[in-house]
Amino acid sequence: MPDFRMLLSPSANHVYRDATPRLAAAELEITAGFADQIAITSLGRADALRFSADDLDELALAAQSSLLVGFEESDGWLRPLDLPNLQVMDDDLVTIPKYPGKTNEAFTRLLLHLTLSQVSRPGPLEVLDPLAGRGTTLLAAWQAGHHGFGVEADEKAFDALASYLKTYLRTKRIKHSAQVSRVRREGRSLGRRLDAEARLDEATHDHPAQPGAPRLKMTVFTGDTRDSATLFGRKRFDAIVTDAPYGVVHGAEQRSSGQRGSDRHGSERHGDPHPGGRDRSPSGLLAEAIPIWRSQLKPGGALGISWNTYTLSRDELLEMLTDAGLHPFDDGPWLEFEHRVDSSINRDLVVAITD
Ligand SMILES: C[S@@+](CC[C@H](N)C(=O)[O-])C[C@H]1O[C@@H](n2cnc3c(N)ncnc32)[C@H](O)[C@@H]1O
Structure with missing residues (x-):
């Protein structure tokens, strides 16, 4: 059976770097059924995975969130594979924003890929993040x-996303529309919404058209995630992918002493969507929100969530998901994603599917 290597991307600001090969191996095992005998190895000083495959699926390998380069190994030589680029927009769309409380982008890609791998429908898929932060x-x-859809309680985070997106699309000269408007129902103000569309199939002066590329839509509402079904009405999503509040108070001292940038999850610093104080643990919020999110999934949809296990145990979260009629994966490689982010955050993820 031919052998392959997958060189792993060294991500900037990657506080869980030591755990990356283990997470990447579990992602490969779950999402690339062809890969056999997956082992963690290195190439020079870089982390890599080694695996065997009779029938390499280049698309599945190219979709791995931490892939840098793939190689085929034969007679001691490594031949680089010419894998397709599956990204329809540049990397900097996700990497430019830097702010306290940002979810690490490498981890976000991992959670997104794992969740979407459980949706059998072809893309473009409709993805909801009901705790969207700055997106x-x-x-x-x-x-x-x-397509991306979201709900976020913190108005400042919403404003930051809206203005970043407008600037990015304009600067990159991508044909687009993007506007923020007020949401009113029965004469009552329900907050604001961002509606954007990137028309990647249309050429501009310095942005070539990508024939067949999707017109990507984004809608984000300000508001409480527990009102998500009211805000989106009858709309249903293929997947829900979200990073729950970490229940961590980031004091001034922590911020000034070598703030670890992305991956420090300051839900508190996003402003308090619950006047009168916030429950430090996200468990109350998740217990109320998960059934609502479940109702927003299409049949055959999947929900992927990451959270801080110091504030909520895996078993408690699994119970909430099961109670809402979802079927969480909880065996084999699905148990390999837990990792330490810092002294107050031990992160894990779970993906659950509908019937
Ligand atoms: C861990 S952060 C997500 C960060 C986001 N992935 C990013 O990179 O910007 C959790 C988010 O949930 C938001 N949040 C907390 N409680 C909420 C609620 N009840 N309704 C809506 N959003 C809420 C917080 O404001 C915060 O932005």
């Missing part, structure tokens, strides 16, 4: 050629 999931979805 890392939605931008990663766009980059991978899917």
Whole structure:
């Protein structure tokens, strides 16, 4: 059986770097059924995976979130594979924004890929992040050629996403529309919404048309995630991908002493969507929100969520998902994603599917 190597991307600001090969191996095992005997190895000083395959699926290998280069190994030589580029927008769409509380983009791509791998429908898919922050999931979805939808309680995070997106699309000279408007129902103001569309299939002066490329849509509402079904009405999504509040208070001291940039999840720093104080643990919020999110999934849809296990145990979260009628994956490689982010955050993820 031919052998292959997959050189792993060294991500900037990657606080869980030591865990990356283990996470990448589990992602490969789950999403690339052809890969056999997956082992963690290195190439020079870079982390890599080694695997055997009778029938290499180049598309599945190209979709791995931490792939840098793929090689075929024969007689001690490594031949680089000419893998397709599956990204429809540049990397910098996701990497430019830097702010405290941003979910690490490499981790976001991993969670997105794992979740979408459980949806059998062909893309472009409709992805909802009901705790959208400044939109890392939605931008990663766009980059991978899917539509992004979101809800975010923090108005400042919403404004930051809206203005970043407008500037990015204008600067990159991508044909687009993007506007923020007020949401009113029965004369009552329900907050604001961002509606954007990137028409990648249309050429501009310095942006070549990508024939067959999707017209990517994004809609984000300000508001409480528990109102997500009201805000989106009858709309249903192929996938929900979200990074739950980490229940971490980031004091001034922590921020000034070598803030670790992305991956420090400051839900508190995004402003308090619950006047009168916030529950430090996201468990109350998730217990209420998960059934609502479940109702927004299409049949055959999938929900992927990451969270801080110091504030909520895996078993508790699995129970919430099961109670809502979802079927979480909880065996084999699905148990390999837990990793330490810092002294107050131990992150894990779970993906669950509908019937
Ligand atoms: C871990 S952060 C997500 C960060 C996001 N992935 C990013 O990179 O920008 C969780 C987000 O949930 C938001 N949030 C917390 N409680 C909420 C609620 N009840 N309704 C809507 N959003 C909420 C916070 O404001 C925060 O932006």
